[in-house]
Amino acid sequence: MIQLIDLTKKYSKVKAIDGINLEIKPGEIFGFLGPNGAGKTTTIKIMAGLLKPTSGRVIIDGNDIAKNPLEAKKVVGFIPDRPFLYGKLTGKEFLRFMAGLYSIDTNSHESKISELLGLFELTEWGDELIEGYSHGMQQRLVMSSALIHNPKVIIVDEPMVGLDPKGARLVKEIFKAISSKGTTIFMSTHTLEIAEEMCDRIAIIQEGKVIALGTMDELRKKVDSAKDQGLESVFLALTETLAQPAESFEEVP
Amino acid sequence: MENVALLLTPRIISFKNRVRSRDKWETAKAIMLLLLAVCFWIGIFIGVYRVLTYFQGIEIIGDLLTRRLLSMVFLTFFSILLFSNVITSLSTFYLSDDLNLIHSAPVPLGKIYLARFIETTVDSSWMALLFGLPVFIAYGFVYSASFTYYLWLMVVIIPFLIIPAGLGIILTMVLVNIFPAKRTKDIFLLLSIVAVIILYLLFRFLRPEKLVDPETFSAVAAYLTALKTPSSPFLPNHWATEAILPLLQNYEGSPVFFFLLLLSTGLALIVIGNYLSSHLYYDGWSKSQEAKKSTISKTRVIERLITFFTRYFSPQTRALMIKDIKTFFRDTTQWSQLFLLAALVVVYLYNFSVLPLDRSPIPTFYLQNLISFLNMGLAGFVLSAVAARFAFPAVSLEGPSFWIIGTSPITIRGFLWSKFFTNLLPLLVLAETIIILSNYLLKVSNFMMLLSSLTVFFMTFGIIGIAIGIGASYPRFNVENVAKMATSFGGAVYMICSMIFIGLIVILEAWPVYTVFMSRITHRPLDLSQWIAIWLSFFAVGVINILAVFLPMKIGVMKLSEMEEYP
Numbered sequence: 001m002i003q004l005i006d007l008t009k010k011y012s013k014v015k016a017i018d019g020i021n022l023e024i025k026p027g028e029i030f031g032f033l034g035p036n037g038a039g040k041t042t043t044i045k046i047m048a049g050l051l052k053p054t055s056g057r058v059i060i061d062g063n064d065i066a067k068n069p070l071e072a073k074k075v076v077g078f079i080p081d082r083p084f085l086y087g088k089l090t091g092k093e094f095l096r097f098m099a100g101l102y103s104i105d106t107n108s109h110e111s112k113i114s115e116l117l118g119l120f121e122l123t124e125w126g127d128e129l130i131e132g133y134s135h136g137m138q139q140r141l142v143m144s145s146a147l148i149h150n151p152k153v154i155i156v157d158e159p160m161v162g163l164d165p166k167g168a169r170l171v172k173e174i175f176k177a178i179s180s181k182g183t184t185i186f187m188s189t190h191t192l193e194i195a196e197e198m199c200d201r202i203a204i205i206q207e208g209k210v211i212a213l214g215t216m217d218e219l220r221k222k223v224d225s226a227k228d229q230g231l232e233s234v235f236l237a238l239t240e241t242l243a244q245p246a247e248s249f250e251e252v253p
Numbered sequence: 254m255e256n257v258a259l260l261l262t263p264r265i266i267s268f269k270n271r272v273r274s275r276d277k278w279e280t281a282k283a284i285m286l287l288l289l290a291v292c293f294w295i296g297i298f299i300g301v302y303r304v305l306t307y308f309q310g311i312e313i314i315g316d317l318l319t320r321r322l323l324s325m326v327f328l329t330f331f332s333i334l335l336f337s338n339v340i341t342s343l344s345t346f347y348l349s350d351d352l353n354l355i356h357s358a359p360v361p362l363g364k365i366y367l368a369r370f371i372e373t374t375v376d377s378s379w380m381a382l383l384f385g386l387p388v389f390i391a392y393g394f395v396y397s398a399s400f401t402y403y404l405w406l407m408v409v410i411i412p413f414l415i416i417p418a419g420l421g422i423i424l425t426m427v428l429v430n431i432f433p434a435k436r437t438k439d440i441f442l443l444l445s446i447v448a449v450i451i452l453y454l455l456f457r458f459l460r461p462e463k464l465v466d467p468e469t470f471s472a473v474a475a476y477l478t479a480l481k482t483p484s485s486p487f488l489p490n491h492w493a494t495e496a497i498l499p500l501l502q503n504y505e506g507s508p509v510f511f512f513l514l515l516l517s518t519g520l521a522l523i524v525i526g527n528y529l530s531s532h533l534y535y536d537g538w539s540k541s542q543e544a545k546k547s548t549i550s551k552t553r554v555i556e557r558l559i560t561f562f563t564r565y566f567s568p569q570t571r572a573l574m575i576k577d578i579k580t581f582f583r584d585t586t587q588w589s590q591l592f593l594l595a596a597l598v599v600v601y602l603y604n605f606s607v608l609p610l611d612r613s614p615i616p617t618f619y620l621q622n623l624i625s626f627l628n629m630g631l632a633g634f635v636l637s638a639v640a641a642r643f644a645f646p647a648v649s650l651e652g653p654s655f656w657i658i659g660t661s662p663i664t665i666r667g668f669l670w671s672k673f674f675t676n677l678l679p680l681l682v683l684a685e686t687i688i689i690l691s692n693y694l695l696k697v698s699n700f701m702m703l704l705s706s707l708t709v710f711f712m713t714f715g716i717i718g719i720a721i722g723i724g725a726s727y728p729r730f731n732v733e734n735v736a737k738m739a740t741s742f743g744g745a746v747y748m749i750c751s752m753i754f755i756g757l758i759v760i761l762e763a764w765p766v767y768t769v770f771m772s773r774i775t776h777r778p779l780d781l782s783q784w785i786a787i788w789l790s791f792f793a794v795g796v797i798n799i800l801a802v803f804l805p806m807k808i809g810v811m812k813l814s815e816m817e818e819y820p
Contacts, residue, residue, distance in 0.1 A: 045818070048656075048659070048660045049659060049660055050656055050659045050660060050818065050819040051817065051818045051819070052817055052818070069662075070662045070663075070664065071662075073660060073661060073662040074662040076660070078656075078660040080656055082653075084652065084653035084654045084656065084820075085654055085657075086576060086580060086654055088579065088580040088583040088584055089576060089579060089580065093575075093576075093579065096572070096575075097572045097573075097575070097576045098572075098657075098661075099572070100568045100569060100571055100572020100573075100575070101569055101572055101573075101657075101658075101661040101662070101663055102661065102662060103567075103568045103569060103662075104568075106568075129583070
């Protein structure tokens with residue numbers, strides 16, 4: 001469903017991401033981890049069409065994001081880490097606007113909007129201006145807008161930022177439910193428990209390179225970690241001791 | 254002073270770094286735009302030079318006319334600077350993002366005031382000063398002024414810039430304290446209207462129309478007295494005029510006295526402002542941080558109108574248009590500008606209603622049509638200024654929310670055209686209102702009425718094309734307030750392009766119409782070559798109009814698509 005092929009992004013002489021290769025299957029929840037400045041947001045922005053790569057390709061549902069951006073974007077729902085929205089629109093109006101951008105039939109979108117507002121517990125706020133929403137509410141509104149066109153792929157940068165525990169649990173449940181119906185979820189996160197609990201596979205990047213890739217068990221094996229060890233110790237072990245080229249891991253394509 | 258300098262360093266270093274990190278293409282672009290600005294600058298110089306030479310040729314009153322013109326130039330600058338300083342100081346003193354950081358640091362309030370004072374003065378004055386210089390240099394050339402004049406001018410201009418800055422900042426501080434917290438934006442509404450009224454009243458005080466109509470004075474002596482009487486002896490424009498004119502017209506005068514008057518007023522305003530800031534600034538700033546209550550207009554009429562006017566557009570364009578229109582009517586800083594527009598139209602039309610055309614020595618029919626052409630150019634200028642405020646920032650207004658457009662399946666082309674159409678209808682209504690009513694007041698011929706209505710109709714398309722296209726070429730998604738957009742570098746490029754476009758259209762139409770009128774007056778039929786030239790002119794008007802719409806839009810699409818990174 002998603003392919004990243006030799007993806008590289010240079011800022012002047014600095015390589016923010018350096019030849020990333022990944023392939024994510026339909027219905028998979030994929031975690032993208034790494035320390036600060038590792039290149040997570042850069043990768044996500046390229047995948048969402050907000051940033052041009054220096055070289056390499058991103059293929060989403062068979063469409064190259066650079067060559068065929070509109071077709072690729074039609075199947076993607078993007079959730080940024082900081083939800084800058086139109087403060088002067090109400091929640092409902094914003095969802096109607098998003099439905100318009102994805103050319104969704106006017107007759108069908110009203111019921112979808114009500115359903116999404118209900119799902120993200122925003123029904124009673126639907127007619128209020130977004131500028132009056134808390135950060136968490138705005139984040140939930142962005143998530144509902146990302147689902148308005150029933151996307152095949154969700155790309156999400158730090159999904160739990162600004163959410164209270166209840167909101168976080170709600171989002172986890174929704175993501176699991178939609179992925180079980182075949183939606184691919186690509187999420188970058190710092191919250192290791194979320195990644196451990198939700199993701200089918202995890203990639204860890206450092207200095208722009210994928211240094212580890214696999215299921216939780218596979219990652220544990222890489223650092224000879226005990227079975228009961230959490231992702232945090234695995235992550236720290238990998239990023240502190242395995243800061244070496246990705247080629248040293250056979251799992252890395 | 255050390256602290257003040259330190260507070261200014263982020264701006265200075267940012268500027269330096271921006272210049273330093275410029276690549277070759279950006280340098281080439283900057284040079285090209287600089288050349289364009291120089292051409293514009295030379296244009297102003299030549300224009301003023303010719304007017305002054307003409308004035309000088311008029312016996313007895315020539316020098317008086319140039320003196321009055323200089324006073325008017327200073328008054329115009331003063332008014333623009335005052336308004337600009339109020340707007341800028343709202344941003345620098347109350348709305349800037351870095352204020353939280355500055356206020357949390359152990360910096361005395363007086364130092365913050367001084368640093369922000371300097372920032373405000375520079376931000377609001379540089380463009381007025383840049384485009385004002387050719388006027389003063391033209392004066393120097395016409396009067397063959399010595400080097401001392403230019404040197405003295407530089408000295409005099411500094412306090413002249415400080416006075417409106419001091420006044421503007423004091424006004425802002427008082428207003429922010431009077432209005433309830435977080436209603437600072439609403440002040441824009443009041444300020445816009447007050448500024449227009451003040452500007453207009455000041456201008457009327459000068460009684461400019463009397464200068465061209467000596468017959469309204471009972472005797473030449475009365476006319477001369479009117480010219481000699483300073484129309485605003487307590488305003489800094491008069492002091493500035495009197496401070497530099499003796500060096501031009503070689504009379505004794507009291508240039509040092511008037512300079513000291515400017516300087517002492519400027520310094521006094523800094524001191525008064527500093528004193529007031531210790532009492533008013535922190536309270537006002539603190540109030541402006543308080544939470545804002547949201548309100549939504551409940552008017553169903555607007556909803557219905559929007560639905561009606563957007564029904565034929567694609568779902569994507571429609572969604573964008575509805576979003577933009579709703580945002581506009583819910584944002585005080587946006588809709589309040591409509592009052593300003595209304596005031597502008599009223600003043601514009603009022604001026605036409607008081608033109609004493611019947612008393613002019615030139616045949617009325619000829620003069621009416623001549624003024625009708627000038628009116629076309631003037632209407633174009635007004636539309637450009639309005640578009641600079643509404644259409645030009647349309648792309649940048651998306652702000653940090655531009656990621657929504659960037660990640661949606663909508664083309665940049667579709668996005669830009671939606672902005673074009675959202676701005677088109679209101680500007681067309683404004684354009685036709687201005688031109689039809691003013692032509693009606695001028696009692697022009699039916700032909701001129703039709704020609705100017707059609708010209709301005711199509712000119713509006715061109716102006717919006719230029720505004721949206723250039724606005725997209727110089728997007729500033731992180732701009733703190735949209736009022737700043739029109740005075741940005743991109744804003745200047747837009748205004749220059751728009752002026753050139755309007756000038757070309759008016760010139761290309763004026764010539765053939767003049768030829769046809771003259772042939773009728775002289776009863777000499779036009780020959781074939783003249784007819785060909787006339788049709789070629791109109792053809793060129795059409796081509797320029799089409800180019801003005803599509804070329805900037807295409808460049809805008811290209812520039813926006815080429816952006817490395819969207820916010």
